Amino acid sequence: MFVLKYISFSEMARYISNLTKLGVELTAEERNLLSLSYKNLIGPKRSALRVVSAAVEKEEEFGSPYLEYYRMFKRQIEKEMRDLANNIIGLAENYLLKQENPPESTVFYLKLKADYLRYLAEFEVGNDKHDAAEYSLAAYKEAYELAVNTLQPTHPIRLGVALNLSVFYYEITNAADRACKLAKQAFDDAIAELDNISDESYKDSTLIMQLIRDNLALWVADMQKDEKDPRE
Secondary structure (H helix, E strand, C coil), rough: CCHHHHHCCHHHHHHHHHHHCCCCCCCCCHHHHHHHHHHHHHHHHHHHHHHHEEEEEEEHCCCCCHHHHHHHHHHHHHHHHHHHHHHHHHHHCCCCCCCCHHHHHEEEEEHHHHHHHHHHHHHHHHHHHHHHHHHHHHHHHHHHHHHHCCCCCCCCCCHHHHHHHHHHHHCCCHHHEEEEEEHHHHHHHHHHHHHCCCCHHHHHHHHHHHHHHHHHHHHHHHHHHHCCCCCC
């Protein structure tokens, strides 16, 4: 797997995807490379979609002659994101989650599936948005329940599920209270076990804990700001 670190993310994704379809149980390194490759493929598209969506709104407001161009560009980005998301969701559903996996791997794959369904829910509309959000939440809940029952509070995969599920609550369902409650519980549970964290996972775990804490601080501040807003 050493050579995979020196090829493009699209080639890396293709290689690990083909390996997955052979029914091979992925190692932890291969698992992480699968996640890394798709994350780096879809990440720039998510950023581009936010920029183009804002441009479309602006062009609509001013009746710009370039409006249809921006709309076409937006549709193209959405199609590329949809294809990427459906590829990795299909790998998770049809191969990875059908294997006899240890709990850690199962949690990882459920989270992976939930993440990409969440990305779809960010831009889909109507029934497609509803379905993506519903299936994403179901996968996150299954992953989180299994993680809580089988992994230590400081385990980076368990923390990652808590982080992303809380983001789902906050951004997709607008359930700020639930997002904050989950984030605080995950952070507090991990802090209580911090002395027992392994050297191997210390860096990853503390990084995710920092992200959880940052989100929590931001969300609480936003909620307090809304409470003080005179417009009710």
